[in-house]
Amino acid sequence: MPCITLKETITKKIEIPIESVIEMVESLNEEERMEVMRRLQTRNLSFKAFNKDSVDNILRDFAETNSYEEDFLADLEEGLKKSSPYK
Numbered sequence: 001m002p003c004i005t006l007k008e009t010i011t012k013k014i015e016i017p018i019e020s021v022i023e024m025v026e027s028l029n030e031e032e033r034m035e036v037m038r039r040l041q042t043r044n045l046s047f048k049a050f051n052k053d054s055v056d057n058i059l060r061d062f063a064e065t066n067s068y069e070e071d072f073l074a075d076l077e078e079g080l081k082k083s084s085p086y087k
Contacts, residue, residue: 055080 005013025036059077062068068076080086 050085052085055086 003013003015025033028036055077058080059073062076063073
């Protein structure tokens with residue numbers, strides 16, 4: 001999911017759904033869209049494949065820190081199993 005960093009007094013990174021990015025681009029006029037395309041084409045964008053670890057390994061890494069309660073680890077496991085990479 002694309003992210004944007006806003007800098008004011010505080011720096012905060014927020015996630016922007018791809019649908020929202022597309023809507024933003026579609027709302028631009030033709031000249032602005034061409035500028036976006038030009039910038040995308042001139043930058044060396046590299047995409048890496050998602051390296052999916054097993055749910056068990058992720059849970060083990062969290063558990064080994066001894067920083068998380070069992071309820072959190074159970075919620076984490078449930079959430080990971082529902083997430084799209086692990087379906």
